[in-house]
Amino acid sequence: MSDVLTFRFDVDGENFTSAGQASVQIKKNLRQLGLPPEIIRRVSIAMYEGEINMVIHAGGGNAEVRVAEDFIEIELVDHGPGIADIEQAMQAGFSTAPDNIRSLGFGAGMGLPNMKRYTDSMDIQSKVGDGTRIVMRVDLTA
């Protein structure tokens, strides 16, 4: 691995209004790097879903995006409540989001499956009471 470009963000868990700022910024950065649009779209959607999750389920956290020669890696770390049953959380339609989140347009239980679908690999580590760490990768080699 030669040069790895790293972008770091604090994801504010206090207000839903700013959720997604980091993903919008990453999309701009990746465009500046001249990466293919389809790659940019996949990375930014996966990160956006993860960022929204950190805000609505975990009170915020940290995001890091590493752009290497043959892959882009997204790491999301929070110190929220953790996920008790990851397999269940990964199922399309499973959501613990309260009604007020649904009225904001989220909480369909589609985020985690969507993150998996848009990336080439995804690893979730979570401990109840401790927090959650998600690492996703999108390959840059065709």
Add this chain to the structure above:
Amino acid sequence: MKICTIQELLSARVIVGEERLGDHVYSACGSDMMSDVLAYVKDQAVLLTGLVNPQVIRTAEMMDMICIVFVRSKEPTPEMIRLAEESGLVLLATDKRLYEACGILYSNGLVGNKVKRAAL
């Protein structure tokens, strides 16, 4: 279909993005659930929605959409307008309801296809 045609068909007001009204779009989708837009939409360039919060703008930007139509006379906030300007999105507002607005565009040839569930 040109965005200005959408504007005419829906008697919509242009909130921002006047300079892109001549752009062509080929498909659209309508939803109040951003979760579903993120999960099911593929190449639709237009989002019709009754939901008003900054996540609508960010969702559209993530999906590489170029135009959002707010239905039922919903007005975006100044912050949303600023975000849309930054992203180069066109914002329109119509007093029609979601069902009617989608129906008008669909029957005038703006399809909703390319909606695929799992394929990338």
